Amino acid sequence: MPELPEVETICRALRPRLVGDYIQAAVVRQAQLRWPVAPELFQLSRAPIISLQRRAKYLLMQLANGWFIIHLGMSGRLQSLPMDTPEGKHDHIDLQLASGQLLRFSDPRRFGSWLWCTDPYQHRLLVHLGVEPLSLAFNGAYLGQALCGQKMPIKPWLMKNTVVVGIGNIYASEALYRVGISPCTPAEQLDQGAADRLAATIKQLLEEAIAQGGSTLRDFRQADGQPGYFSQRLQVYGRPGEPCLRCHTPIVYLRQAQRSTFYCPTCQV
DNA sequence: ATCCGAACCTGACGGC
DNA sequence: TGCCGTCAGGTTCGGA
Numbered sequence: 001m002p003e004l005p006e007v008e009t010i011c012r013a014l015r016p017r018l019v020g021d022y023i024q025a026a027v028v029r030q031a032q033l034r035w036p037v038a039p040e041l042f043q044l045s046r047a048p049i050i051s052l053q054r055r056a057k058y059l060l061m062q063l064a065n066g067w068f069i070i071h072l073g074m075s076g077r078l079q080s081l082p083m084d085t086p087e088g089k090h091d092h093i094d095l096q097l098a099s100g101q102l103l104r105f106s107d108p109r110r111f112g113s114w115l116w117c118t119d120p121y122q123h124r125l126l127v128h129l130g131v132e133p134l135s136l137a138f139n140g141a142y143l144g145q146a147l148c149g150q151k152m153p154i155k156p157w158l159m160k161n162t163v164v165v166g167i168g169n170i171y172a173s174e175a176l177y178r179v180g181i182s183p184c185t186p187a188e189q190l191d192q193g194a195a196d197r198l199a200a201t202i203k204q205l206l207e208e209a210i211a212q213g214g215s216t217l218r219d220f221r222q223a224d225g226q227p228g229y230f231s232q233r234l235q236v237y238g239r240p241g242e243p244c245l246r247c248h249t250p251i252v253y254l255r256q257a258q259r260s261t262f263y264c265p266t267c268q269v
Numbered sequence: 270a271t272c273c274g275a276a277c278c279t280g281a282c283g284g285c
Numbered sequence: 286t287g288c289c290g291t292c293a294g295g296t297t298c299g300g301a
Contacts, residue, residue, distance in 0.1 A: 003294060034277065034296080057295075074295055075279080090279085109278045111295060125297085152272085161296085168294055217294060218281080237294095258274075260292085 002072045004057060004133065004166025005209035006220050006228060010078055011054040012210075013223035014103075017080050018061070022098035023047040030092035033107065034073060037093065038116035040066065046098070056129050056165035060120045067120045073111025075219045079104050108219070130163040133202050138164055140196030147187045147195060154190065155183030156257040158202075167202060170215055170237045173262045175202045177236045182268040183254065183261045208233070236262040 002010070026041040044063075051062040059070040059078070072078065081102045087094070093105040093114060105112070117123045131137040146163040158164070158172045167175065176183050178201045181194060190198065214220060214228030217238070221227060235245055240253035244264040254261040 006294075032278095071295080073278090074293070107278095108280065109293085109295095111277065159295090170294060215294080220294070257272090259295095 002057060002076070002214065002220055003168035003171055004054075005171070005206050005230065006214035007054055007057045007059060007072065007166075008210050009214045009228065010072075010223050011052060011059055014078065014080060015052045017101065017223075018049045018052055018097070018103065021049050021101070023049065023063070024096045024098055027094040027096070028092065029087070029094075030090075030110070033092065033110050034071070034113040035115065037114045038068065040068075040116040041093070041114060044095075055120065055126055056132075056161060057168075058120070058126060066116055066118045069113070069115040069117060069120050069123060069125065070105070071113045073107060073109060073113070075109040076105065076107040076112035077219070077221050079106070079221065079223055079225060129161055129165050131165070133164050133166050133206055138199060138203070140192065140199045143199045144190075144192045144195035147190050150187035152187055153183060153256060154181060154185045154187045155261050156259070157187040159257075159259070164202070166206065169259050170217075170234065171202070171205055171209065173237045174234060175205050177263060177268060178205060180267050180269065182265075183256060183263050236264065238262065 023044045024046060026044050028037055028041055031037045047063045049061060049063065053060040057071060061068040061070060081104050083100050083102045085102060088106065090108040091104055091106045095103040097103060120126055150157055155172050155176060158167050179197045209215060209230040212228060212230035213222050213226065215230040215234065216227035217231060236251050239251045240262060241250050244251055244267055247266045249264055249266040251262050252265050
């Protein structure tokens, strides 16, 4: 699924197409996603789209009287298509827009969600989230502070979303490789210099990935159907046994907190 | 308070 | 060919 760069890519592409348009109606073919889809989807009629924002990996679509909170889960897609596009097996939600475009949500695994609320930033799923990694609030000083007393290995710790959001399984491995930190290091053992480098690296990595339209492993597509091209720049993720690009040591596969981790045992200590 | 495993689903792939 | 086990970009939840 999409991590932050993939969701941001979608958000940037869809925003100019959607904002100012009107939702005429929604067609819901499968209401059972991660949670049952918002009943408000069934009551739309000439609803203006006021804004489209991203918070962590959530897309927030503002209408006149509330917001849809959209999550793509592991395999969700959101695409703007011509109105007459034939539907596929996993095309669960269509929004028919006044301009003639179709906003289509597809999600084979159905881990995605469409919820409704009046204030997304106070919603229970969002209210506890940490800072945005691309914001000024996320920096070495903040990260260094947050690491104190944290005994969990740094890789799963980065993915928790309570301190900093948006770093998923791919970019957690990639960021740690770039800074030369072992994914097994207890978070509290990173000194301030390491925290500074890690924060800066995370920002740079995510920005590069956004510039490339995200990473496509299998499912991910940008809003126009194109894959993301950052996959070609991944240095450790999905490369077990292949040589480290720096020192040629075989990349190691490791299971951490039920997720796959990839790292170079020589470069990352 | 913290951590781990299970849970929500379908599909692709490799081994036998 | 086909069945089975394993894995997949996320995140919440319950129980230890």
